[in-house]
Amino acid sequence: MHTLELFWMQNRVNDVLDLAKRRGFFWAAYETYGGSAGLYVLGDLGVKLMNNVEELWRDTFVRPHDFVEVDTPSLMPMPLLEASGHVANFKDPMAECLNCHRKYRADHLLSDAGKKIQESLSIEQIKKELTDLAIRCPECGSTSWEVKPFLTMFETRIGPYADNIAYLRPETAQGIFVEFNRLFQIERSRIPIGIAQIGRGFRNEISPRQGIIRLREFHMLELELFMDPNDTKCKYIDEVLKEELYILDERRILQGEMDAVAISIMDALASSIIKTEWLAYFMALSQRFLQSLGVPREKQRFVEKITGERAHYSAQTFDHEVFMYELGWIEVAGHAYRTDYDLTSHMKKTGAEYTASVQLDEPQKVKRRVWSIDVQKLKEREPVRWKEVMKEYSNIKDRTNTPPQSIAGIAVDPSFIIIKEEEVMLQSRKFIPHVVEPSFGGERVMLACLLYAYDIRDKRNVMHLPYRLAPIKAGVFPLVNKLEMEKTAQQIYSKIKKAGIPCIYDDSGSIGRRYARVDEIGTPFAVTVDDRTLQDSTVTIRERDTWKQRRVNQESVVDELLRNSNS
């Protein structure tokens, strides 16, 4: 590679971040107060670009499938996130060595020492274990520890009562899961169904380096696809079967492979590299989405999360990564097969029923065993406590399985349990839907888009943003500041604006300078009014990507611009 080219490659991210700040796409927040890591501001261009990214996402993932969209609160009460497993999984016990102040995951220290850990160990218990086992700091050998939980969710309180703890959501998905029943009913119990949400997620990262890559508050674009676990077909799968993805799957990772290989969706499904059709379909869409944002296919890959690295809710996860020059491979999306983990968890916690049912083609005869309690016999055995048993018994709705070992503390005894075999005609089949989830980080997608749009031509910055993503579609300039030219240019500007096309008017500095200014923010067209306009009503349209100009009648400028709205 040429030295100069190499130099430019190495500075691409910095150049783009610099441009983003200078022109108002985004920048680090609260600098006047000294700054606060992991928080970013989107400026006008950033807001417009993010909106366009979101619209493109809707056009890719939501609208073609008639999926629906919701907007749930960012604040979530603690019990909800306890049920989802986030409170347990986002609250790592951190052990700090009191001598050298290095920090470790306390559970890792214990398991390294060969100690089996229970999920439910309290902070005090962990501290006691560390002391009892005389575990030494791996760095300095000290045995004195301070154990504290580190919470990666932001904690707050709802209302005046201190015990009403809430968190800012670490993902938007939980809002969809807990509202599943109503959403499902509103959508007339269609299955499969996709429910989308665009919103903000919050994570209290320990040290959010890498600027806009790791944020404490960020845009999430999530879609939850609910499907029947016995009918996991995706009706759109044929459209993508031949598409190839670069995949690095778990098996190859465990073999020590580092490189992703191209494989078709068809083959990936046939060889079970991707476990379910919807997941494969969304991965293909995800690749297309990034392609339409300007990221070539070869600069994208899907890396499977190996067991143990995966989130607590996931049966299979692929990270969708984009090569971002100096930053290396950066995850822009996670594609997770969450099974029925979330709905089941919320059911257990709340007693609500998150189920769907499908009508069977023909009713089925099913034999099943049902157990019940013989009250008379129970009374004989437990003359005092039988009422307690019956009270708890009446809360057990599903009696088709084997009876529990004890009810209300009374050991279940065959002497008062009746087990009946019965035959029922089932008209429908009930199930807890399984969930497949593509989840994007908005800022990272936006950055990927800017990185691949960025180019330097004749020492000038040019952002080759696709038309639909460009925050500003056109600049309108009078060639020189003559009153009539300005007037005509202003008229054209108003006309474009009224047509709903974002555009700017600029008459300051030389024409070349103005072209340079709009090139840098990715504005695809410049409309220039010159002397000839005043004679024959034509203007020039100058294209950002070629710097070529053509003359069109000023009446047709809006049409010329609108012709590009799909590109």
Place this chain on the structure above:
RNA sequence: GCGACGAUCGUCCAGCCUGGUCUAGGACAUCAGCCCUCCAAGCUGGUAACGCGGGUUCAAAUCCCGCUCGUCGCACCA
């Protein structure tokens, strides 16, 4: 959290070691105007900064301490 290094106009950099000459300089960007010109390059003028707090001193951008933030490394990263 630890360690190393750092923080000056919008941006990049100079000044700091050796305190005063700094009313903090330059370049690019930006703004007003001139020029009236199709690709940032001419001319005139303007706006604009020493991260925060404390100390030393007659005097602090400059020396010292604390804090905040940043970069990198360690650790962490459902």
